[in-house]
Amino acid sequence: MMIDQLVDWRVSGVLLDIRGHSEAASACTLARIAAPAVSDMAGSGVESTVTIVRPDGTPSTAATTDGAGGLSRWDQLAGRGPTSRALGGRLTIILNARALDKRWDEYQATLRAAGFRSAFAVPLPLERGYRAALTLYTAETNVFTPVVAAQALAFSDVAAKSLALALQVRAGLAQSADLRAAMASRTAINTACGVIMGQNQCSYEAAFQILTAASSQQNLTLRDVAEGMLRALPGGVPTTHFQHRT
Template sequence: MDFRADSEEDSLGLLARAAADALSERAGGALDCAVSVVRPRRTPLTAATSEAASALARWDLDSDGPITQAMTGRLAVILNDFSRDQRWPAYRGSLRHAGYRSVVSAPLQLDSGYNAALTLFTEQASVFAPAVLADVVMFSKLAGRSYVMASAVRSALAAATHLRTAMEGRTPIDVACGVIMGQNRCSYEEAFNIIAKASSNRNVKVRALAESLLEDLPGGAPDTHFKT
């Protein structure tokens, strides 16, 4: 639940900071972190603890590097920017330019259809020893599950807020329809059509017209009350 925020990007930012804080001590030095998410038919998201890490992560998504590999489900590691490892030659130049020497990128299991990776950057060489890599993999698995739970809570709260707003808007409309039904001995549908037609003729919203019709009632338009 620590990753719950008002937006998906904000949640990713919380995840990036949590990963950097949790794993820096284990790595024996400061780490920057970037979290990258590719979503179906939507713009990819990147959140990071520094602009340098963010720029590298965005570059990787557009080109080829360890994040691209991690998104296929495989751990990717660079222990030294001058290594003889021939993978990602263009990326290594960008890594060096950003002031980093070592990188590890681990896949994140999020919602179905999402491809995501958690990437850690450091200015030091050979920081990511096997014991540190094991912690990174474990953290990424826990973080992925926690992020999915936080996203579900955020979606549920947003739906509840939307429903509450809709119900608050319906209360004066329903009461106004009841008044019209009593006055005209008609059905609810007929009463609503009367309000809707008047709303269209006056170019005002149905709720605003309903509230104006109720102003002469004792106490005015009623409030909506919810039990918690």
């Protein structure tokens, strides 16, 4: 069952409806849902970012505020903060404005400069080579207590499943669009070859070679050459069954 931010996400089996026209759109929707959800848990204002790294390594960060977005992007590029650790599959919680671990000194200074005092990041397990992280920020200290952290982790589990589904749906739609384009291209080429075969009394292979030569000479794709030839015919380019359905 798909839900939006107005429905209690704690109900077993529900998913957040974060489907979008792009990966970035889904990430933006998730970030906008996460901030008020965790703010209610913590009793304090929380900003959020969702960072997605595509299989080719290209990152995309969606944020509820510019400050949170800039901090997560710095973290991801520098590799020295909770977002980068979460993208590597590790959970990080910073509870106070100061951290005893000296490895966090640079990050703590950057965190304070952005107007925040506490941060929480959690990996969002995805599939097909994608990586993602949900990072939460607040201007207060000691906000991400063990109780709040546990609730945020429960939310992140729903968020990860919802994001994985949104990416799967988008991939399916993209694959369907690619298939329709390929079928349309193949239909035009095959029809043009049929015309050439009739005009020249030759085989399909010979007709295809003629079409390929024209494509090379005109510096156009095979589909463009084929459709140009068909447009010159009385009936024009034939409409296919799958074009009627789209």
